[in-house]
Amino acid sequence: MPGYRENCLSEPTRMEEGVSALIEGAQAGDDGAFEQLVRRFYDRIYRWALARTGDRDDADDVTQEVLVRLHRHLDGFDGRSRFTTWLFQVTRSAAADLHRRRTRRARLALRARLGSGRTEVVDPRGSETQADLDRAGGLVAVFLEELSDRQREVFDLVDLHGYAPAEVGAMLGMEPVTVRSHLFRARRSIRRKVLESHPELVEDYGN
């Protein structure tokens, strides 16, 4: 599987190529440079948001919010960290704020319903999301639904995008040993699912 690993290990470095000129341009007020920067990282932001939230609709909202914040905060990027690391933090913070807003809104909505004498609790995630998941492949559903937020982020960065566990630890503010523990648990969930759907591979183990 040569394609798999070549792609994967080079990504963190590949993403940074030629970015500093765009950042400088955008910081100097060049809208064209800013838009190019966004075009370049748009899918990446969405993927980070998806890994963080585990929900496609939420990932859309977070991505949109990051675009607004990026414009406002880009001046604050001083080049001391990698741009992707910085942008990743902007995405995470937007996701955390969205989560806080959603939780608060759900609480208020619940209170309003209780106040009006209706007591049913409605899942704030719509039924469309569930339908999307059902259509998606089995492993995608495991990734989005069964992994914890941390497991999903770590697995996505390390195994699917080739970041080193130590680097992911710095990005997520975690000890490397914690990163590994999340990674191993994520791998277990995903790989068990693979083996469940291919029982012929493991049927005579333990004999």
Place this chain on the structure above:
Amino acid sequence: MAIDCTTALELLLEAEPADLDGSASSELSVHVRECARCRAVGQELLVQQDRLSRELAALRPAVGVEDALQKARRERMRRSRRRQAWRLAAPLAAAAAVAAVFLARGPEAGRMPGEVVALPASRIEPSVEVSAGQNVMVFETRDRSAKVIWFY
């Protein structure tokens, strides 16, 4: 073989990709290279992870990047209008609150928070300088005997 298949299968659930195809030097890799059954498992795990990676990459944002850029531009303008309105409204509201406290106590009643500077009556018209980025609000009692100079 140093490890048996049951152990190898257990290790495969958490192993690094290089161990799954037996290209590392660990005991597990050695086993995978020599055991067809575990090699088949390792290969399938790699194939399925690659497939997961492609399926996730195929999930795209609901809005294309050009539309998202346009939406972000509109949102920035909306927020900047809101911020401007806030900039005007906040000091007025705060000054009104300070005035309410001040008037409720009466000019002689008590001390205001902060430093109180007594000025000769003839010099009560102040000239106030603030550094860039700081705002100032000057509020005066109805009989013009006291001023509140509020930096924020």
